[in-house]
Amino acid sequence: MKPARQPIDGVLLLNKPVGITSNAALQKAKWLLNAKKAGHTGTLDPFADGLLPLCFGEATKFSAYLLDADKHYRATMRLGITTTTGDPEGEILAERPVASGCDDIQAVLPRFRGETEQIPPMHSALKHQGRPLYEYARAGIEIERPPRKVRINALDLVECAPPVVVFDVQCSAGTYIRTLAQDIGAALGCGAHLTGLARTAVGGFQLAQAHSLTALEALPAAERTSLLLPLDAMLTHLPVVDLSADETTALIQGRSVPFALQQQGLVRLYAPGNDFIGLAEAGAGQLVPRRLCNTADRAAHARAGA
Incomplete structure (x- = not known):
């Protein structure tokens, strides 16, 4: 059992x-x-x-x-074939000859770097009226999707043997690599779909x-x-604030405490003994509790610091 x-x-x-x-x-x-x-x-x-x-x-x-957080991927794209889903799980929509060489592919990549807009794919978990888009897609219903701003920090060709192309991409959250592959294929005039994708980094x-x-x-x-x-492993990009026992008690009770430093924005909070207790907003000379660990843990931290 x-x-x-x-x-x-x-x-x-x-x-x-x-x-x-x-x-x-x-x-x-x-x-x-x-x-x-x-x-x-x-x-x-x-x-x-x-x-x-x-x-x-x-x-x-x-x-x-x-x-x-930003994401990093290694993606494999097949030029000349488009699918209903933009990946190998969909049905083939069209097949076209591939006339583009590696120089042509390199030449179109810069237009996708930086701030850009994407139309989210129908075969995605993005929700419309409480239902994921892929449910509508499976029912043959097309939902209008407004374009969304995304950021491509880096887009580099790794392997080039047309019709197969491998590239690395560093991008903002919410970027659809399937859509990126389709857009690159469209720019080359032959279409494309993603055949492989590996996420290689998330944040740090x-x-x-x-x-x-x-x-x-x-x-x-x-x-x-x-x-x-540990809990705070996702938050290492945020500044650290070490608290006194009295400050710890006040914050876990939901009260703000004075804060003399000029730090602005979210900060990580640590009770005496280096125990992580959560996040606070720093500004206007005070710390305001925002997201704290559970009651039992907070009480234990407070007792440890008393």
């Missing part, structure tokens, strides 16, 4: 395999860790693999900071740090939580 699920807190950097959904990978990891609460930080399509940070317990409160996390489900399963159950990163 499996023991009762435990309140596990932390971040698991998972190397999601090809062939399963992000949610299936999450549920498998959740089961292996025997965790109560879990969530992922942005989906990867079933045909894609790579870095999928998973948040457990209190870490789910801070998952938005990875959802909004790298794929090399990630663990596979197979490796997680191979560990004894008692050792699996050792792979978890």
Whole structure:
């Protein structure tokens, strides 16, 4: 009989395999860790693999900071063939000859770098009236999608053997690499679809740090939580504020405290003993609590600092 699920807190950097959904990978990891609460930080399509940070317990409160982080991908594109989904899971729409060489491909890439607009694909999890777009697409219903601003920080050709092209992309959250491949294909006049995709980085996390489900399963159950990163691992880009015992007590009670430094914006809060207790907004000479860890942990931190 499996023991009762435990309140596990932390971040698991998972190397999601090809062939399963992000949610299936999450549920498998959740089961292996025997965790109560879990969530992922942005989906990867079933045909894609790579870095999928998973948040457990209190870490789910801070998952938005990875959802909004920049992403890095290695993508493989097939020129000359367009599909209904923009990836290998869709039906072929058209086949055209590929006349473009590597120089032609290099020449069109600069137009996609920097701030640009994308129309989200119908086969995506983006919601319309509470339902994901892919449900409408499967029913043959086309929904009008306004273009969205995205940012391509870097777009570099890695391998070029037309009709197959491999490129690396660094982009803002919300960028659809399938759409990028389709747009590149359209610019070349032959069309294209994505045949492979690997996420290689999310924020400051790298794929090399990630663990596979197979490796997680191979560990004894008692050792699996050792792979978890701490709650604040997603927040290292934010400034640190070390609190006194009195400041800790006030903030965990929901009260603001005076703050003499000129720091503005979100900051990480640490109680005496270097215990992370959450986030506050710094400004106007005070710290205002914004997102704090659970009541039991906060009480323990307050007692430790008293």
